[in-house]
Amino acid sequence: MINAVGRDIPEEILEITNKEVFQGNGYKDGYTYKKDGANTKCVIHNKSNKLVGSLRKAIEKCGIRDGMTLGFHHHFREGDYIVNMVMKEIHDMGIKNLTLCASSLGKAHDPIVPYIEDGTITNIQSSGVRGKIGDAISAGKLQGLAIMRSHGGRVRAIETGETRIDIAFIGTPTCDDYGNCRGIGGKSNCGVLSYAVVDGLHADRVIAITDTLVPFPNFPAHISMTNVDYVVEVDSVGDPNKIATGAAKPTTDMRKLMMADYCTQFVANAPYFKDGFSYQTGVGGASIASTISLSKIMKERNIRMRFGVGGLTKPMCDLLINDQVDCLLDTQDFDLDAVESVKALKHFRISAGEYADPFNKGAVVNKLDFVILAALEVDVHFNCNVVVGSDGTITGAQGGHPDTAAGAKCTIVIAPLLQGRIPAICSDVTTVTTPGESVDVVITDYGIAINPLRQDLMDAMKDVDLPFTTIEHLRDIAYEITGAPKRVEFADRVVGVIEARDGTIMDVVRQVKPFAFAE
Amino acid sequence: MINAVGRDIPEEILEITNKEVFQGNGYKDGYTYKKDGANTKCVIHNKSNKLVGSLRKAIEKCGIRDGMTLGFHHHFREGDYIVNMVMKEIHDMGIKNLTLCASSLGKAHDPIVPYIEDGTITNIQSSGVRGKIGDAISAGKLQGLAIMRSHGGRVRAIETGETRIDIAFIGTPTCDDYGNCRGIGGKSNCGVLSYAVVDGLHADRVIAITDTLVPFPNFPAHISMTNVDYVVEVDSVGDPNKIATGAAKPTTDMRKLMMADYCTQFVANAPYFKDGFSYQTGVGGASIASTISLSKIMKERNIRMRFGVGGLTKPMCDLLINDQVDCLLDTQDFDLDAVESVKALKHFRISAGEYADPFNKGAVVNKLDFVILAALEVDVHFNCNVVVGSDGTITGAQGGHPDTAAGAKCTIVIAPLLQGRIPAICSDVTTVTTPGESVDVVITDYGIAINPLRQDLMDAMKDVDLPFTTIEHLRDIAYEITGAPKRVEFADRVVGVIEARDGTIMDVVRQVKPFAFAE
Known part of the structure; x- marks a missing residue:
């Protein structure tokens, strides 16, 4: 079906994704929907301890299993250590058929390409991808679909319940033992944690991963303890010097x-x-x-x-x-x-x-x-x-x-x-x-x-x-x-969907043809 | 049924409220539930205007009707003007059978007793009541039940969906034209808006009422524009001098x-x-x-x-x-x-x-x-x-x-x-x-x-x-x-329920016997 920007969106993609074609920016203005909510495990006892000794243990406590959707943020940009660290652990556990719902993925995450190839990761939702993950998706190596969303569109997808995050992993420069996260005050600062806020509010289980534990309360918190199930301390969450990778310096061009x-x-x-x-x-x-x-x-x-x-x-x-x-x-x-x-x-x-x-x-x-x-x-x-x-x-x-x-x-x-x-x-x-x-x-x-x-x-x-x-x-x-x-x-073969911010389909991305010499 | 503090909770109250008796502080620790979400009307167009000329108009735009539940906060304490102002308007519109879900109600709200007597208000949920509202409830004038909850318990009730707020009215010392609310910076400051945060997040419609409109963005907002449907400017939201009413000064007793x-x-x-x-x-x-x-x-x-x-x-x-x-x-x-x-x-x-x-x-x-x-x-x-x-x-x-x-x-x-x-x-x-x-x-x-x-x-x-x-x-x-x-x-007759913070029933409050001279 042809959409408002003249792109032909295959019927089977509309069926698989249960989506409409893009019909213009204002199509959903005034639309009313019921916001989705997290499955929340109450912490009432005042002696509960959220600190967990290892990432592996925290993942196990969250009840990881095949087919789950995992949330990640990209505030460390090309200096991010979290995605690779978590995915290696989960891959080692033999979990399959996962959906990665990241606010973005970059070249820092090239090491997870083998997990795409072996079916650990079968679906990706992201603002976009760069580096070898992009190559892998365009080459048709992802079993499912890559859905590319805008930053606002990701929040929309999660708030509507279209995407339900089972476990969110929030790398945070500082955290207290009760899960209050901040983007500053640590040894690997990324500034803010804005993209992860929706993960905190809507993911069923939330693990805060930090390299700098600080005394309670780590305020003003950007992600509240009220949303965090477990806190894990690791050696390093990211390399802040690589945050600026790709950002332009004043040009002389x-x-x-x-x-x-x-x-x-x-x-x-x-x-x-x-x-x-x-x-x-x-x-x-x-x-x-x-x-x-x-x-x-x-x-x-x-x-x-x-x-x-x-x-x-x-x-x-x-x-x-x-x-x-x-x-x-x-x-x-x-x-x-x-x-x-x-x-x-x-x-x-x-x-x-x-x-x-x-x-x-x-x-x-x-x-x-x-x-x-x-x-x-x-x-x-x-x-x-x-x-x-x-x-x-x-x-x-x-x-x-x-x-x-x-x-x-x-x-x-x-x-x-x-x-x-x-x-x-x-x-x-x-x-x-x-x-x-x-x-x-x-x-x-x-x-x-x-x-x-x-x-x-x-x-x-x-x-x-x-x-x-x-x-x-x-x-x-x-x-x-x-x-x-x-x-x-x-x-x-359609390998990716470009979602409009309102969840309709703007365009699709197809598998690239393997290069062949002209005859 | 006898609960954990030895109180006999009548079966019919358990049935009406669909609740359990209190079974100790830790009874619900680790309990998992799905958080309720607001019915949210999307504002996508960048030309949408949230400013509404009058409180009446804003209430109409929210589609008020019989039987709805209304949310209020009590940060202005004995200096609050909002509850009376809103309820007079709604009473004049002839709406009936409303539930008031307030974070608390006090003597400042004596003027709404006639609305209890005439069936405009038939249920009250509050941390408690003082003054003539308390007398009216204890005298059996409220048709339904008064449910008394702790501050934490109110959040729980709203987050679980036990209480669904149709329209929340948030009196705010300052607000911008897009609904960012703060407790300071105006002419009637109450400091914080903490009790209203859950109303903002979970009420279907939210009206911010202020006496001090400020330029966008009124940051750091305590209630975000992302939760506010309409903004109304009024002459005065409250008398801050009466906030301290009842609070003790250093004692000489x-x-x-x-x-x-x-x-x-x-x-x-x-x-x-x-x-x-x-x-x-x-x-x-x-x-x-x-x-x-x-x-x-x-x-x-x-x-x-x-x-x-x-x-x-x-x-x-x-x-x-x-x-x-x-x-x-x-x-x-x-x-x-x-x-x-x-x-x-x-x-x-x-x-x-x-x-x-x-x-x-x-x-x-x-x-x-x-x-x-x-x-x-x-x-x-x-x-x-x-x-x-x-x-x-x-x-x-x-x-x-x-x-x-x-x-x-x-x-x-x-x-x-x-x-x-x-x-x-x-x-x-x-x-x-x-x-x-x-x-x-x-x-x-x-x-x-x-x-x-x-x-x-x-x-x-x-x-x-x-x-x-x-x-x-x-x-x-x-x-x-x-x-x-x-x-x-x-x-x-049971006129009130004392809810434990986990939503079970701690005790009931019965109608007081009319005074009779001893024979």
């Missing part, structure tokens, strides 16, 4: 600086740029450069930001240090400056639900004026792809892309016209991950296209000296340089 | 000072009094005096408190100011000093669930070393009564009494031997609200009795120079002075 300048100029001329505006940006080099240059214009025009949201990096935290923003709302820390900033009084932690869940009574993303994003591909319908590489392999994550894009009043996607020899602006993205209706502006090094749905923005920009053009023209320039790209050839 | 001194000496000689101990006290004059004198001993012996819990008053907050305690965990503020203290860095808010819920994975009360409580009556089985006056009328509240008593390692109840001409130490309390197994020590102005269940405490005190005796001896002294009290005569 002239092309990126040019796009950053376009972006800054666009924001500064948009009607939402006024005292009290709100702002979020990703970790791309151009986004970061744009935040830095925007802060200068804010000073010049005496404009103050009300709140910044993220996915935070140093330039956003600098706004707080320089008193250019009232407060930061933090769902993830991309570098150690952001981790350190968590201690600041006006640096507030928010859960992934507060951040981006479309199925609560209103998330922070709905209050965003601007969000600055990146994309692997953008097509002439303004649809974006942030998950599947142009070779057809899964190699990225939805993250908060579809959530912030839908919520913000002005969504700007920065993409260089060409990624190497591959056009980033194309006729049809390989895979749709964020629908065009969410994307207002596309900024490239060859010009800027405003989505025709936003006549108001076109009007606001009509006297602004920026290289405006159409998205089709940008695509044409790209194709002139590289030639029209050949569409990737896929095999028939 | 020699009898109370003597009991306070006994209490301090007992605590100082107990094995739990060591560096890093934890402590909670009520708002009675003797409790407060004891906190003040304990702080002196702490200084002398160089002992520091790890955390204080409450129900907080000035003397507890002074410990923080004087750096004698690491942090305070706050569930309610009993005076304006405590409200002010909420702004302190180490003054942490906790929800009623974190504080005292027996049906989560471990509440703060389980980590208490000492709790100092009061009681209307204590009997020779150490059972306490804090709800029903010796005339048989409902005039008090369970509050956190049963929760903290069950959780703390050492539970001390201070009660003067005589309350006027009425013995506070008696053979059998009028109504059991906290079971004797939870009560370790009873301190009176005539001596101190240790519960025989606590041989360890008896051993610890054997060389301590305090007037130890038996509970029976204290009862005998009281009865010698006043004569054995006549048992209150009740009519047959």
